[in-house]
Amino acid sequence: MRLISCLTHIQPQAEHRIAERIATRAIVLNGEQILLLYTRRYNDYSLPGGGVDDGEALTEALLRELREETGAQQISILAEFGRVDEYRPWYRNDIDVMFMRSYCYLCQITGELGTPQLEDYEQANGMQVQWVNIFEAIAHNQAVMASNAESTGLSIIRETLLLETIARECLTGCVL
Template sequence: MLFNYEIGLKEFNPENMKINHREAVRAVIIRDNKLLMVHSNKGDYKFPGGGINSGESYEEALKREVREETGYIINNIKARIGTIISRNIDEYEENAVFEMISNYYLCEVSEGQTHQQLDDYEANLEFCPKWMTLGEVIHLNEEILKQDNIDKNPWVYRENLALKALSSILNCKGNQ
């Protein structure tokens, strides 16, 4: 694996708090020196992907999430390249921690694109696939993170952490 991070709550007593666990997959798709990202109406960018449904394999979840959010079809899952575990106080349950384990996979997609099949919350956020350079995405997400007075999507910090890890690994400076 190229990166492995833990973010959010570091110290909590698991004996006194329930842990609500969710596992997710995120696709890192690079073509012609550009990443396939999902743009939201809040201005941020995220990797295509999401939660794994009960009984679904990682591969099935990756293919479903990328197709739904971008309209592209994964034709090759190369390798898992990183993991980010985030823990926060659960918004929906008292005395609980929400733990999300995001697994990042290097993938390839077919040339053609079908239509998106967005969930309601994704449609409300106006998810839109965009091909961007690594440097562009990092810069735009960092601009979002600098702003204190706006409503940010909870994934922006996590995704920028993964983007920066990719940048240092690929030795990219964002001017490709």
């Protein structure tokens, strides 16, 4: 899968303990509307998706995460879109750096969204699925990043980069 970007929030050093996390992200478009997760705690928009479990195929993880976070049941994976690699500071389990690789896929959902099955921390963070105009989501995330709020996390950088890439590539010639 093509590399969209490699984000380096921390430069790994020889003495760092590095862990790897693989994730998938779903891109579901309907014209300029995109299916996103709004998280109240961070005041940001992100693509649905999450971590790949041990022994789980990327596409299996993508479908599982999309069902859990959106309640969608009739999902088709249309195509690979690209991946983003990240080096992030990490402060858990004696790990200094998290190398995260996010695989993104264009998807289609048929029918209505069901009831999401969010994890406890997702519910506590106020996560909710929404159809949003992609350009409004980009502007919103950019404003949050510009505000330098203490609650702003690093994920918003990846998510905004992905939204900008999707808008540029899929709304100016990508056929779904």
